[in-house]
Amino acid sequence: MTNLRDVIEFAHSLWPLSGAESWDAPGLVSGSLDAPINRILFAVDAVAETVQQAVEVEADLLITHHPLLMRGVTSVNEELYKGNLIAQLIRGNVALLAAHTNADVVENGVSDVIAQSLGLLNTAPIQPGVVAGTGIGRVGQLPQATTLGALARELADLLPNTAGGVKVSGDFNASVSRVALCGGAGDSLLATDFVRTADVYITSDLRHHPAQEAREQALVSGGPALIDVSHWASEWLWLDVAAEQIQKQFPEIDVEVSDLRTDPWDFLVVQ
């Protein structure tokens, strides 16, 4: 019988905890290492819907990208949503494991999967990690040059649907071939050389000031167009790859990916 200890040991060989950012809190959030594991559910977020789904499908383990408990928590009072979710998980016999920045940096990690989906060639991390070939974000070459508009369309088709869609800053017809990208919130990489020398930078959660400053600087000294996609959608692509890796190692376990949309936005009013 495969237990949680076996799954975690393998998970942490795929996504070593040493690769995580210092502010992050990946790893086991709740659960017993001796618990038998027959079914695993993957999701980007541990939220009411996905926790409920994990309990309903009788998953023994929920693996999420975002850690439910990342910053200091002083109570698991069930009137507070985190306490409520932890209680539901424990009562439902569902362990919770988070694979966050440690799953961002690796080969077949969150950004690497987006790069692969776009067919990027000669990819390298935007910010290299300690282990060769790992690091935050990816930069690479499209197999053939396209336009900014066509690339945005391709992303819209590739990613699961969200209310926010795909937002672009730049000329629709501009030619693009060198692409930098970072799954999740990547505005901290805007000033890096790899991003500044790319034709386009794809990431999520770009706020007014960082986006505007990057575009204004591009007018003076060159710089990338920007494509802003849903944070959830950009990370969701990775779940299938991660689930496949776990499934291959543990063929006896039933591994599923939640298709519930946990992007926080529900609708958009276009002006």
Ligand SMILES: [Zn+2]
């Ligand atoms: Zn994220």
